[in-house]
Amino acid sequence: MENQEWIEHLTELRKRLIVVAGWFILTFGGGVTAAPALLRFIKSQPTAANIQWNVFSFTDGLFIYMKCALLLAVLFTLPVLFYHLWAFARPGLTEQEANGTLVYLPASFLLFLTGLCFSYFVVFPMMVHFMMRMNKSIGAVETYGIDKYFTFLFDVVFPLSTAFELPVVILFLTKIGLVTPDVLRKVRKHAYVGLAIVGSCLSPPDFFSHLSVTIPLILLFEISILVSGWQYRSMKEPLPSG
Secondary structure (H helix, E strand, O other): OHHHHHHHHHHHHHHHHHHHHHHHHHHHHHHHHHHHHHHHHHHHOHHHHOOOEEOOOOOHHHHHHHHHHHHHHHHHHHHHHHHHHHHHHHHHOOHHHHHHHHOHHHHHHHHHHHHHHHHHHHHHHHHHHHHHHHHHHOOOOOOEEHHHHHHHHHHHHHHHHHHOOHHHHHHHHHHOOOOOHHHHHHOHHHHHHHHHHHHHHHOOOOHHHHHHHHHHHHHHHHHHHHHHHHHHHHHHOOOOOO
16 A cells, blocks of 8 residues: 555656656747847846957857756746645645645745846846956956856856745745754854855955845845744644634
C-alpha cells in the first residue's frame, strides 16, 4: 500500500514538473520574440545609452537573445513553479496551513521583482560607473563587448534579486520550526556583519555605494524578524474550539 502511494505521489510530481517544463518552454519561446524590445529598453536606459555595444564573434548576438529569453522565461515560470510545489504539498497540509502557505506565492514573486528593479536601477548603474571610472583612470580605451556587458549585468542583478527572497525564506523556516524570532534577534549583530560583507561584494568600494546596498539588505533582515515573529505568534495561538 505504501509503495502504491509513493508511486502515485511520484506520478503526480512528474505531471506537475511536465506542466512547469512546458510553461518554461512556452515562455522561453515568447522571450525570444520579446528579446528585441527588451534589448531596446535596456539600451535606452542611462546606464547603457552612452556605451557602444560591440560584438566580437558571429554568435554574440544569438547568445544575448538566448540570455534575454532565459531571463523572461525564469521570471514568468517562477510563479507557476511555486504554485505547483504548493499544490503538490497541499494534501499533506491542514486547511489553515494551506491557506497560510499560499501567501508565499505572490509574496516571493513580488520580492523577486523588487530585488530585480533595485539591483538593475540602483546597484548596476553604480557598478558600471565605478568600473568605467577605473578604466579611464588607467588610460584604457573603452571597448565593451555586448556579451561581457550582459554577463556582468546578470552577475550583479540575479544574486541581489535572490537575496530579496529572505523574508519569505525566514517565514517558511519559522513555520517548519527551524527558526524562531529569538534566534534571529540573537544573531542580529552577526547577520549585520555578514550582510555588510555581502553588500561590499555587490557594490563599488566607496562608502555611499556600500550603504546603498547594505541598508536595504539590513531592512530585509529586520522585516524577516517581524514576519518570523508574526508567524511564531500565530502558531502559538490556540485554535478556536468547536
